[in-house]
Amino acid sequence: MTAIVVFIDQVDAPGKLHPIHHQLLTLARGAGEPVAVVAGPVGAELAAELGSYGVARVVHSGQAELADYLVAPKAELVAQAAAAVSAAAVLVDNSPQGKEIAARVGVALNAGVITDAVGVSNDGGALVAHKSVLAGSWTVDARATTAVSVISVKAHSVDAAPAPGAAVAAVERLEVAFSPASLGARITKRTPRESSGRPELEDARIVVAGGRGLDGDFGPVEELADVLGAAVGASRAATDAGWISHAAQVGQTGKKVSPQLYISVGISGAIQQKAGMQTSKVIVAVNKDSESPVFEIADFGIVGDLFKVLPQAVEEIKRRRA
Template identity: 45%
Template structure:
């Protein structure tokens, strides 16, 4: 196996998204060098970001430049395909997001690569890549062996602790120009609307997530209060988003985002199987529900049978007291 390409997801200010550091930590334990791929979208890596990548062990930073919008999945896949051919790398690691998984599918069609999504471990064993992931709503833990020369693997946030490289390096930064063919050019991004700024962490990468379900009856104030005290993100079940109580970007489950925080708190969440499929890999699961027979108690590490409008404000007040 040769080098690994790590897709360097970044914010508009040029800072790395937190889960990218986990990808580099995983890649360092695989054969070959770790090469970063920076999509040139107007946000440039600052000297501090380049230095941080060097501390993590990234040897090269390839700025992917194209005459089209690389946020279109087909365009990003075309860029990655040419970069794979140029560098001889055999693996692409990316954070498990809707956008990256769509690009992985395009790349697989174009290159014949194997695709494994939503994994929580990647190791080199018996001369091949093996990816670990949970399936069937988190009830089974599986190992998937890659049998193709190329692979694209997306990793769930909060899967591994981040560590620095034993010896820091100085990354070589260079441009990689991509000429998009006519087929890719047929898809254009005509508008992008930025989400309102929030001090809360991103849902998919947050270490703490507080989730509201049907039991909130549309009032997410206590859910948001507890999330803010804990420095966490706010999530929701499908019912809550379908009712319009909160945006669909907050939906967790098989038809929403998949999360694996260190702490999950479900308030008024019944624990239906389609929701469990998106959160059952959480480290510690706390459930607050007035129904003692709610299915979520079957998987909870700690359960409270009670009214979330009473329990959550009390928990927030006690946490504030402990913080002084």
């Protein structure tokens, strides 16, 4: 059976799996035998949750270096654990940290690295990564020619599901030999970002994104996001205008999101915007211009003034929920 390592970071928020971990474990289970490699503690609750996703083998390290230094020690944990279990592939999330780990593990294991995958399958023992490219207009299958592949997977590309029969996860401790080079950048202070109370853009199942059409007023977008429990995103026109933080930008030079539902509001749908959201499962566009290119990719379109459409949508959602 092909051993597939799934990296699980428990350093900052220990105790429970994140939705992307459920998704990575579901993918790994479909393509081989998932082995969870955990940075941080593994308590009984976490081990049971891993078992419910079909993980029979967990390799972890709680060494202080994993929390005290930037990403490099985590990459060394993943590389050494992958070698110890003779993994054919390593799956990480597609966050900046995940992609840096992918690159470092690729170098350490002389493994091919594939980023931005939306799926993984096993073709006769070789792992194939599926990618959606050129602003979502093409699907590409990519395969590393090396013995080990390292693949970073976009959030919400697959629906996570527990295994039909839970496994009992055996937890092994790995003593990682950290190289001096990995201990070059020590973290001296952590300042948690102020929470908006909304989900993180890249993790959210629903994203409501606004563009230049909002004319500086993100209120209607935020209100709709809040009744739907959604994250708020934006086009570059909106972030460049200073109406919302650059962290909210979706697109080629912003975040890549793949939620179940993306509601695009007052955004024209330029190719650079599409590059960050076109793999969303369902796209709803609200735009007053019926010729706007955003309607070419929308599953549902509403031609109208967003300042009239959004408050009505909010009212109707609240009424149905009451």
